[in-house]
Amino acid sequence: MQNVLEEVEIPLISVLALVERNGALVSGEMLTRQSVELGERLEELRTSVWSMAGQEFNLDSTKQLQEVLYEKQGLPILKKTPGGKPSTAEAVLVDLARDYDLPGAILEYRGLSKLKSTYTDKLPLQINSESGRVHTSYHQAVTATGRLSSSNPNLQNIPIKTDQGRRIRQAFIAGKGKKIVAADYSQIELRIMAHLSKDEQLLRAFDEGIDVHRATASEVFGTTPEGVSEADRRSAKAINFGLIYGMQAFGLARQLGVSRAVAQNYIDLYFERYPGVANYMNDSRLVAKEKGYVETVYGRRLYLPEISAKHAQRRQAAERTAINAPMQGTAADVIKIAMSNVQAWLTKSKVDAKMVMQVHDELVFEVADPDVEQLSIEVKKLMESAVNLDVLLEVEVGVGNNWDEAH
Secondary structure, eight states: OOOOOIIHHHHHHHHHHHHHHHHHHHHHHHHHHHHHHHHHHHHHHHHHHHHHHSSSTTOOOOOHHHIIIIIIIIIOOOOOOOTBOOOOHHHHHHHHHTTTTHHHHHHHHHHHHHIIIIITTTTTGGTTTSSSSEOOESSSSSSOOOOOESSSSTTTTTSSHHHHHHHHHHHHBBOEEEEEEEEESHHHHHHHHHHHHHHHHHHHHTTTTOOOOHHHEEEEEEOOOOOOOHHHHHHHHHHHHHHHHOOOOOHHHHHHHHHHHHHHEEEEHEEEEEHHHHHHHHHHHHHHHHHHHEEOOTEEEEEOOTOOOHHHHHHHHHHHHHHHHHHHHHHHHHHHHHHHHHHHHHSSOOEEEOOOOOTTTHHHHHEEEEHHHHHEEEEEHHHHHHSSOOOOOOOOEEESSSSTTTO
């Protein structure tokens, strides 16, 4: 652990302090407009939900929602709370939304309501009056896997897959005569899985630059790579990422909308085609049970006291963590090392640029127009060469007037 402290964490302290001071330029006006629009959409959704339910009620009240969904509407109770009440948790509503419109509308309401309260309402108030920027606080030692977290504001949770989430990212802008450059590790956890598992098929796919999701679809669904449909590729992507997180047949079946038997067949075929991955997963469980912890490539430890628990759910959760934590933790180490290397180059170089954010596997910069190309080339090179693994790391670099455009 001393290497992690001395080579990864301590050099990063001054880098994070600088990124926090730099801050990200945010348009409060744009967010305020979005907040008004979200408020109007929430009113529409509220009216629509009331119409579906046949009565008015408080959508933010769990008790009233339980009564409407389960007593008035008679929807099936899929799960109960520890107190014995029918659950209205997101995962339950997602399942119900497959067959009923009302839970789907409630999910949309909840999602937009959270975006409004957390970001479009709150972010403008967090813009520093002197700098015009938001200055988040980064935390090195909060998450168990070593990933950075941030607060006031939390920049890690702005959704990228929804239109509204991307609109919030549009409010993160570049100053006059500048651009936003975003550099993002591509499929880093899958690449780390290939390194850790030493699976020949997975290593070959990355070495030859093959689309790994298309390759998995080809293997699992028994077709040529050229014959893989987009739907099959999406399913293979769910399998690739799902198994990294220790997903079982039940979870995969729910995600793909197939029967549990079909999902189990997909998993069996996957492990048949990628035996190194299956061996890695089994070995991870055994090592965790023997030592009580797992390690990243760099020796960061994650202790798993529940790995031998008698309670099956707690034990299984620890086993899933034993599989995933070395990948997440190694990815965290990689980007921390990359941040230090990139900032060292920025300090020495004459480019007019500064690192303004770190979000998951991505570094975000604000760069003067004439220096965009040089920074893009150098950051890509430094991030890809941050560490030596059995597979090459790949970084995608985007440029735009705002954070969304840079993707």
